[in-house]
Amino acid sequence: MEEYLALFAKYDDPVGTEHPVGFDRVNAIARFNEFAGELSHRAHAEYVTETGFYIQDASFHSEIHLPGGRLLFSCFGEMIAFSIDHEIPSQLVELVRDLAREHGYILVPTGILETPCTSANPALRGLCTWWERFFDYL
Numbered sequence: 001m002e003e004y005l006a007l008f009a010k011y012d013d014p015v016g017t018e019h020p021v022g023f024d025r026v027n028a029i030a031r032f033n034e035f036a037g038e039l040s041h042r043a044h045a046e047y048v049t050e051t052g053f054y055i056q057d058a059s060f061h062s063e064i065h066l067p068g069g070r071l072l073f074s075c076f077g078e079m080i081a082f083s084i085d086h087e088i089p090s091q092l093v094e095l096v097r098d099l100a101r102e103h104g105y106i107l108v109p110t111g112i113l114e115t116p117c118t119s120a121n122p123a124l125r126g127l128c129t130w131w132e133r134f135f136d137y138l
Contacts, residue, residue, distance in 0.1 A: 004112045013120075017059070017124060017138055018058060018059055028073070028075065032062040034103070035103050036062075050065075066088050068088040069088045070082070070083040076133075076134050080107055080108070082096075116129060
């Protein structure tokens with residue numbers, strides 16, 4: 001757990017709320033599209049995705065709707081996470097884990113994201129969890 005809390009502290013931005021200062025949305029979405037395409041190809045399934053102007057006022061930039069939950073891509077660092085209380089089939093979870101490693105993403109366990117947030121950003125003090133900080137609408 002300590003390694004993830006250190007990761008959260010590293011990616012937390014004391015200024016940006018929805019994304020860190022200097023966030024390259026175009027590149028992040030291009031990487032997301034590549035990941036989503038490869039996931040669909042390897043899983044032999046088509047998944048609904050949302051990105052770009054479909055997601056606003058959020059600390060994540062893109063998501064993939066999977067059977068039993070969603071996979072979200074944070075604007076902070078290279079973090080991705082399944083939606084809280086997801087029921088995604090284990091084979092698909094393993095495929096996502098493999099692809100995350102291959103594409104340079106960090107798959108963060110949702111249980112850790114549900115711990116209290118201690119953001120350095122004064123605008124976010126009192127925010128309930130790290131999930132809200134990195135993977136939710138603000």
